Amino acid sequence: MSFFLETLIGGLMSGMLYSLVALGFVLIYKASGVFNFAQGAMVLFAALSMARFSEWIPQWLGMDNLFMANVLAFAVSVAVMFIVAWLIERLVLRHLVNQEGATLLMATLGIAYFLDGVGQTIFGSDIYKIDVGMPKEPVMMLENVFEGGILINKEDFVAAFISAMLVLALTIFFQKTATGRALRAVADDHQAAQSIGIPLNRIWVIVWCVAGITALVAGVIWGSKLGAQFSLSTVALRALPVVILGGLTSVPGAIIGGLIIGVGEKLSEVYLGPYVGGGIEIWFAYMLALMFLLFRPQGLFGEKIIDRV
Amino acid sequence: MFYRENGQFKTSYKSDQQIFPIPQDRWAIVAIVALAFFAVPMMVDEYLFRAILIPFLILSLAALGVNILVGYCGQITLGAGAFMAVGAYAAYNFLIRVSGMPALGAILLGGLTAAAVGIVFGIPSLRVRGLYLAVATLAAQFFWDWAFLRVKWFTNDASSGSVSVADISVFGWTIDSPSDKYLFCLGILVIFSLMAKNMVRGSIGRQWMAIRDMDVAATVIGIRPMYAKLTAFAVSSFYVGVAGALWGFVHLGSWEPAAFSIDRSFQLLFMVIIGGMGAIAGSFFGAAFIVILPIFLNQLLPVIGGWFGLEVSIALVSHVEIMIFGALIAFFLIVEPHGIARLWSTGREKLRLWPFPH
Numbered sequence: 001m002s003f004f005l006e007t008l009i010g011g012l013m014s015g016m017l018y019s020l021v022a023l024g025f026v027l028i029y030k031a032s033g034v035f036n037f038a039q040g041a042m043v044l045f046a047a048l049s050m051a052r053f054s055e056w057i058p059q060w061l062g063m064d065n066l067f068m069a070n071v072l073a074f075a076v077s078v079a080v081m082f083i084v085a086w087l088i089e090r091l092v093l094r095h096l097v098n099q100e101g102a103t104l105l106m107a108t109l110g111i112a113y114f115l116d117g118v119g120q121t122i123f124g125s126d127i128y129k130i131d132v133g134m135p136k137e138p139v140m141m142l143e144n145v146f147e148g149g150i151l152i153n154k155e156d157f158v159a160a161f162i163s164a165m166l167v168l169a170l171t172i173f174f175q176k177t178a179t180g181r182a183l184r185a186v187a188d189d190h191q192a193a194q195s196i197g198i199p200l201n202r203i204w205v206i207v208w209c210v211a212g213i214t215a216l217v218a219g220v221i222w223g224s225k226l227g228a229q230f231s232l233s234t235v236a237l238r239a240l241p242v243v244i245l246g247g248l249t250s251v252p253g254a255i256i257g258g259l260i261i262g263v264g265e266k267l268s269e270v271y272l273g274p275y276v277g278g279g280i281e282i283w284f285a286y287m288l289a290l291m292f293l294l295f296r297p298q299g300l301f302g303e304k305i306i307d308r309v
Numbered sequence: 310m311f312y313r314e315n316g317q318f319k320t321s322y323k324s325d326q327q328i329f330p331i332p333q334d335r336w337a338i339v340a341i342v343a344l345a346f347f348a349v350p351m352m353v354d355e356y357l358f359r360a361i362l363i364p365f366l367i368l369s370l371a372a373l374g375v376n377i378l379v380g381y382c383g384q385i386t387l388g389a390g391a392f393m394a395v396g397a398y399a400a401y402n403f404l405i406r407v408s409g410m411p412a413l414g415a416i417l418l419g420g421l422t423a424a425a426v427g428i429v430f431g432i433p434s435l436r437v438r439g440l441y442l443a444v445a446t447l448a449a450q451f452f453w454d455w456a457f458l459r460v461k462w463f464t465n466d467a468s469s470g471s472v473s474v475a476d477i478s479v480f481g482w483t484i485d486s487p488s489d490k491y492l493f494c495l496g497i498l499v500i501f502s503l504m505a506k507n508m509v510r511g512s513i514g515r516q517w518m519a520i521r522d523m524d525v526a527a528t529v530i531g532i533r534p535m536y537a538k539l540t541a542f543a544v545s546s547f548y549v550g551v552a553g554a555l556w557g558f559v560h561l562g563s564w565e566p567a568a569f570s571i572d573r574s575f576q577l578l579f580m581v582i583i584g585g586m587g588a589i590a591g592s593f594f595g596a597a598f599i600v601i602l603p604i605f606l607n608q609l610l611p612v613i614g615g616w617f618g619l620e621v622s623i624a625l626v627s628h629v630e631i632m633i634f635g636a637l638i639a640f641f642l643i644v645e646p647h648g649i650a651r652l653w654s655t656g657r658e659k660l661r662l663w664p665f666p667h
Contacts, residue, residue, distance in 0.1 A: 035440045035443075091639075092639050092643065095643040096642065096643060096646065099642075099646050100646075101385075101439060101440055102379070102385050102443075102582060102586070103582060103642055103646045105385075105440070105443070106578065106579060106582045106583075106638065106642060107638070107639050107642045107643075109575060109579070109635075109638070110634075110635045110636070110637075110638030110639035110642065111635060111639055112635065113631045113632070113634055113635025113638070114631075114632050114635030114636050114639065115635070116628075116631055116632075116635070117628045117629060117630070117631040117632025117633070117634075117635060118632050120628045121625065121628045121629060121632060125624060125628065237447070237571070240444050240447060241444070243444070244441050244444045244445065248440065248441070276459070279455060279458070279459060280455065282451050282455070283448060283451035283452040283454075283455050286444075286445070286447055286448035286451055286452070287448055287452070289444075289445070289448075290433055290445050290448050293433065293436065293437045293441060293445060294433065294436055294437070297436045297437045297438065297441065298441070299441070
């Protein structure tokens, strides 16, 4: 029982991390109809920038304070992600308005390759450490409820907490601020939004900036777990089933989808994996998402797709 | 001036409906194919065969298959690499497990297996559409990546899924030299392209295109979506599977699952979109672009670095290479979102009027 609970909680925690990446997809898809394959590359880019600047800034300034270095590196990385977002909108997306979904998808794949290349050219291609002081040691919990208690990684706890905070902040931003309302208007109908005077291009830059920040947060958390390295860009592929399971247009969907996929992955790997040779996590997530799609083609919380002839 | 069809009157339906109704086109195609069969093997050296021509031919075949599904039937797929893998490994199993199996038979059976698998993974397309489907097809990619790595039966108990095939022979013709391999692939490609061209202008191709343009409307006028979509999946997977078997048997000789990874799927989709969706010629243009570009960049970058007195390391070259590759793809999509095939047809329109402006 305690082993099951441990697996379950582990799954929920990693699910939160998946939703963090999935959130980036959803934000951009909602506001601009672009399925952003470059989200993984953005996570990698942000993580590399964070790792390297937190290393370089103390050298440049000659200071020895880990906290200050991290804060400065984070600020610089935010600026870098803003510049990336602005450039993407300015140089690529602005010219591809009204193109088909597949073309836009391919364009973001091109951006993904570009970012992978640039990131590794500027920041180097080794594995870098991100040390933001996340607690590493596991803790025992519920010792009086079960025999032996359950072992939980504190780091996962902090990560899940940060993800939850980010989601809360985004929800407030979307629901309560004027910009958030404008974003939702653009998501509903480009033309109608434009006709009441919402500047489309600026909105898109904002959305990509927000997606850049979620990429940065995801990059820092994943990076401090796994190290900032090239394989981070494949995190996006792990998060894709989350997006389609939850629905491409739904923020809560990204969270709940993430939790379902996280738990499903872990449980299947532990209880099903040994029978078929292990390593089934990655395709099992896709199969799980596919099963859900067969019953709800627009994902769990996606907007209903209505066809008009 | 030379490319003009006025004065050419069609007097029968047959002559109006041939594949290339304009004689100039017909002769140009015949000339290109003849050139490819007879002149090219005499002119080029071994490196060019291995590095460019053979990959180009095989990937064109795969791109043709993907184009049937994505360009003609409108079902976006990100799992084409998996069907190449299925074709390659199925052909391998037919070759070693069935005694006396001819290589060509194994390759075609590999294609048929891929077609069957394609139908199974095409079933979600009946419910799921667009980008959801694109992501759903990734399930096929990851599943088969895993299966060929972990399920030992598929790879005859080879470690890490790496298998190898000796030089094959077809009807007593042993295909071992690069020019033989080139001719073999070229022959298959020509036959398959002709088949594809005829399919897409026949009844089934029109059904695919109707489904692509608007599936609800197509259903209303009496096209069965299930039949149309699943045949598209089957035909496309057959092409891609045969290409995969050729990639393994002829180009690589020995391979492992990583040869058909997700990058391959992206690459194939790139070819179709850059070449031109819904155009047979587009598959060739796209394949040529994607095959030649990395080699070109790889050769060019150290030279450019040399001009500025920079020592360019191999790692840097590979990073700058993917950077420029990505940028070029985005650039290309902006300049011509409909692909090289559209540029080609615009050029042809211009040529018809030349030297007059209108």
